[in-house]
Amino acid sequence: MNRFERKTMKPLQTISNLNDFMTEPVSFLQEVASEGPIKVSYLGPKRFIFIFDADLAHEVLVKKAPIYIQNRTVFDRIKPVTGKRGLVQLEGKDSQMARATSRPMFSTNSLESARAIVEKYCDEMLVETAASSNFDVTEKMTYLILRTTLAILLGMETTELVDQMGKKFLRLNYLCGLRMRSLAPAPLFIPTSRNREIKQLQSEIRNLIKHQLVLVKVRGVAEAFRGDDALVDHCMTFLFAGHETTAASIAFALLLLAKNPSYQDTVARGNNEAVEAIYKESLRLFPPAYMLAREAKKDDIIGGVNIRKSDQVIIGISSLHKNPLYFDEPEKFYPERFLQKLKHPFCFIPFGAGGKSCVGERLAYMEAVIILKKICQRYHLSAVSESILYDPLITLHPLPEQLIQLRERKS
Ligand code: HEM
Numbered sequence: 245m246n247r248f249e250r251k252t253m254k255p256l257q258t259i260s261n262l263n264d265f266m267t268e269p270v271s272f273l274q275e276v277a278s279e280g281p282i283k284v285s286y287l288g289p290k291r292f293i294f295i296f297d298a299d300l301a302h303e304v305l306v307k308k309a310p311i312y313i314q315n316r317t318v319f320d321r322i323k324p325v326t327g328k329r330g331l332v333q334l335e336g337k338d339s340q341m342a343r344a345t346s347r348p349m350f351s352t353n354s355l356e357s358a359r360a361i362v363e364k365y366c367d368e369m370l371v372e373t374a375a376s377s378n379f380d381v382t383e384k385m386t387y388l389i390l391r392t393t394l395a396i397l398l399g400m401e402t403t404e405l406v407d408q409m410g411k412k413f414l415r416l417n418y419l420c421g422l423r424m425r426s427l428a429p430a431p432l433f434i435p436t437s438r439n440r441e442i443k444q445l446q447s448e449i450r451n452l453i454k455h456q457l458v459l460v461k462v463r464g465v466a467e468a469f470r471g472d473d474a475l476v477d478h479c480m481t482f483l484f485a486g487h488e489t490t491a492a493s494i495a496f497a498l499l500l501l502a503k504n505p506s507y508q509d510t511v512a513r514g515n516n517e518a519v520e521a522i523y524k525e526s527l528r529l530f531p532p533a534y535m536l537a538r539e540a541k542k543d544d545i546i547g548g549v550n551i552r553k554s555d556q557v558i559i560g561i562s563s564l565h566k567n568p569l570y571f572d573e574p575e576k577f578y579p580e581r582f583l584q585k586l587k588h589p590f591c592f593i594p595f596g597a598g599g600k601s602c603v604g605e606r607l608a609y610m611e612a613v614i615i616l617k618k619i620c621q622r623y624h625l626s627a628v629s630e631s632i633l634y635d636p637l638i639t640l641h642p643l644p645e646q647l648i649q650l651r652e653r654k655s
Contacts, residue, residue, distance in 0.1 A: 262287035266425050269636050270534055270562050277563035282547040292556045293549065296563045298570060298588040300547045304538060304557055306598035311544050312557055315537035321423045322638060324446045325416055325484040327477025332485060339600065346603050349468050355610055358396045362611050365391050366618045375623065378647040381495045386414070389491035392611065397482050398453065399460035409452050416445040417488055421637025453479045489532040490608050492641035494615055497526035501620065502627040502648040504577050511620040516613055521582035523612045527594040529577065532639040534562040536596055561593060562640065623650040
C-alpha cells in the first residue's frame with residue numbers, strides 16, 4: 245500500500261458505506277447484521293452504532309431511553325411532514341404530556357367509532373372493485389387508509405377535500421422521503437425547486453387542516469389537543485405516522501397472502517388472534533418502520549462497546565426481525581410462530597418500544613384485521629408476480645403497480 249492509498253482509503257470507504265446505507269438501507273442493514281449483534285461503523289464523518297440484538301434494543305429504547313434521544317439528523321429532515329412541535333418531534337416531559345393527551349383518541353369508545361368508518365370505506369372500495377380485475381394493492385390501500393385516517397383523525401369526509409389533501413400529502417411525504425435518503429439535502433431555507441415545492445405543499449396542507457379544524461372541532465386529534473397551540477403540528481404528525489405505515493403494512497400482508505393462498509381461509513373465517521398472527525408475520529418480514537434512529541446524549545457502554553456522545557444509534561428492525569437467534573427459518577412466511585411465545589420480548593418491535601413507541605398500535609391492528617378479513621371473505625387472491633418489490637423511504641412501503649388477481653369466493 246503506498247502513502248496515497250493509506251491516506252485516502254478510510255474516507256473513501258466511509259463515504260461509500262454511507263452511500264450504500266442511504267441508497268439501499270434494508271440490504272445494508274441485513275449485510276451489517278451478519279457481522280454480529282452490534283457494529284460500529286463510520287458513515288461519512290459520523291460514527292454509527294448499528295444494533296440487531298433484542299437485549300441491546302431493549303437497553304437503548306427502554307432502560308436507557310433518556311440517554312438515547314431522537315436522532316436530530318433524521319427527525320429534522322421529516323419536520324415538513326410532522327410539524328416542528330408534533331408529538332413525534334418531542335422529548336421528555338413535553339412528549340409524555342402529549343402522549344397522555346392523545347390517549348383518549350385510542351380508547352375503546354374511540355376505536356369503536358373508528359371501526360365503523362373503516363368498515364364503511366372498505367365496503368365502498370369493495371363495491372367499486374370488480375372481481376378478476378388486477379388489483380393494485382399499494383394504490384388501493386394508500387387511498388383507503390388515507391380516507392379512513394383523514395376521517396378518524398380530522399373528521400374530513402368530503403371526497404374532494406380528501407382527494408386534494410391526499411395528493412398534496414403523498415407528494416410531501418415522497419419529497420421528504422427523498423430528503424431522508426439524500427446524502428446532503430439542501431437546507432430548507434435554500435430556495436431549490438424541490439425546497440420551494442416542499443414549502444408550498446406544507447403551507448397548503450396546513451391551511452387545509454386549519455380550515456378543517458374550524459369546521460370540525462370534535463373529533464380525533466382536534467378534540468384531543470384542543471387549545472394546544474401546536475395543534476396543526478400534531479395533526480400533521482398523526483396523519484404522517486398513521487397513514488403510510490398502516491397502508492404499507494396492509495398492502496404487504498395482502499401481497500403475502502396472495503403468495504401463500506392456504507392462509508386466506510384463516511383470514512376469511514378465523515378468529516382475530518389467527519388473523520393478527522398473519523398480520524404480525526407480515527410486519528415481521530416487512531416492517532414499515534424498518535429502523536429507529538437515536539443519538540447518544542452522553543458517553544455510555546452498550547454491549548461492551550464504548551458509545552460516545554453524539555454517536556448515531558440505529559436499531560435495525562428489519563434485520564432484528566430476521567435474526568435466526570429469535571426466528572427459525574427467518575425468511576419463511578410462517579404466521580404460526582406468533583401463536584407461540586416469542587423467544588424474546590423485544591425481538592419483534594414493529595411499533596417500537598419504550599417511551600416513544602407507537603401510540604396508534606391498537607388502531608393499526610384494528611384497521612388491518614377488518615380490511616384483511618373483508619377482502620378475503622369476498623375474494624380469493626392470487627399473485628401476479630413472484631417477488632414483492634419495496635422501497636424504503638421514510639418508511640418501508642411496497643412499490644406501486646404490484647397487482648394481485650381477485651376471484652369471487654363461491655360461498
Ligand atoms: C402498521 C402501522 C404502524 C406502524 C408500523 C407504526 C410504527 C411506529 C413506530 C416504530 C413508532 C416509534 C418511532 C420511534 O421510536 O422513533 C411510531 C410512533 C408513532 N406512531 Fe405509529 N405506527 C403505525 C401506525 C400508527 C397509527 C395508526 C397512528 C395514529 C393514528 C400512529 C401514530 C404514531 C405516533 C403519533 C407516533 C409518535 C409517538 C411518539 O413520538 O411519542 N402510528 N409508530
